[in-house]
Amino acid sequence: MKQAHDVYAEHNPAYCAYVAGAFVTAHAEVHPAGPDLAIVYLAVPIALSGDLAATFDGTNKNTGLLEWLERTPQMSVGLADRVNAALEIVGEAVRYGCFTDVLRLSMEGRLTPGSKKFKQSPLSDLDPHSIGAIRRARRLGTWFATAGSTRNIFGILGLTV
Template sequence: MILAHDLYAETNPAFCTYALAEFLKAFVEVDETGAELPLAYLALPIALSEDLAGSFEGTNKKTGLLEWLERTPQMSVGLAQRVNASLEIVTPAVRYGCFADVLVLGADGRMRPGAKAVKPTAITKLDSISAGAIRRAGRLGTWFAMAGSTRNIFGILGLTV
């Protein structure tokens, strides 16, 4: 039996909000001030990219962004195009997340987890590809928070603000 992977399901605002919620949950464990909004536009396309999934194998929270990039030099190839192509996915996810009170976007431009948390058991009901994207978003949340400022993260990834 051949199973088809539903790409639309993985790019709908609710699923992407779930990934961003996982990203923010991990981020605020390291930096309680929250993540600046532009980081969502980096984290989500990287986390959702199945072609980068293998590069997360053998990593953990302590690996860090720099070490991961050292192991994955191909990651920065086409990153700007990947980020630009994902604008129509990230923006609705942020809007939906704020509307659903899963995410909070403060006046300071920082995102934090909202009052409504996503149930941790929900990930167990996802297929392996979708569950992997959620786990990668969490890993990126930790790494981005440990890496410092948004400008620093953009620079590490070879992007300009």
């Protein structure tokens, strides 16, 4: 049986909070202070993007952001538009994550895992694309954490604030 791709479900704040939480948790494993809120707005659209999914094939958490970008120069094309198009979706996901205490936003503008943990059992009910987005978010969390400052990450991706 062929499963349909559900764009509405992919933009569900709870699901996107799960993706953002995967990114934040992986980032916090490297840097316990957590990522700046701004880079979550970069990571979630990249992780959710179906057209970039294949660019993660053959990578792991040790690949790193720079090596991935060298392998995937097309990633930067249209990145600003992709991020801008997802601003509302990511904002709702962060608010949902903070409201449910699976994410916490510090006074310094950093996200950390909250006191509640994401349940792993719902993952078994997701389609492969959705599971892949969560895995990509984790990988991006590690890569962004090892890439340096938020300013450095924006620069590597060819973006300015």
